[in-house]
Amino acid sequence: MNTGMLWLDADARRTLDEKVERAVEYYRQKYGTTPDLCLVNTATFTEEELNIGQVKVQRTRTVLPHHFWVGVSAA
Numbered sequence: 001m002n003t004g005m006l007w008l009d010a011d012a013r014r015t016l017d018e019k020v021e022r023a024v025e026y027y028r029q030k031y032g033t034t035p036d037l038c039l040v041n042t043a044t045f046t047e048e049e050l051n052i053g054q055v056k057v058q059r060t061r062t063v064l065p066h067h068f069w070v071g072v073s074a075a
Contacts, residue, residue, distance in 0.1 A: 001037050004071025005030070016045060020052045023068045039069040 007023035014022075020038050027035050035055060042059045050057040056073070063069050 001039065001069070001071045002074050004035070004037075004039075004069045007068040007070060008066060009068065010066040016040075016050075016057075017052050020055060020057060020068060020070075023070045024053070024055055027070050033072065035070040035072055037071060037073040039063050041065045041067065 005023075005027050007019075007026065009019040009022065011019075023038065024035055027033075038052070038055050038057045039060050039062075040057060041063050042061050043065055044059065045057075048059065055070070
């Protein structure tokens with residue numbers, strides 16, 4: 001992903017799925033396209049990669065905790 005939108009959601013009452021879905025929906029409304037990639041902090045979940053709907057969720061150390069970097073993957 002070359003560019004994307006950074007989304008903050010530190011609400012402990014929401015699940016990871018809910019947080020990603022909210023970020024994806026906001027991105028879709030704002031930019032008129034559906035993202036297919038979401039980068040999250042490595043502490044967010046233990047698997048290397050996860051799919052939520054049609055969005056691939058990947059861990060990285062470069063994203064702060066509680067932040068979600070959503071966008072379209074670079075082919």
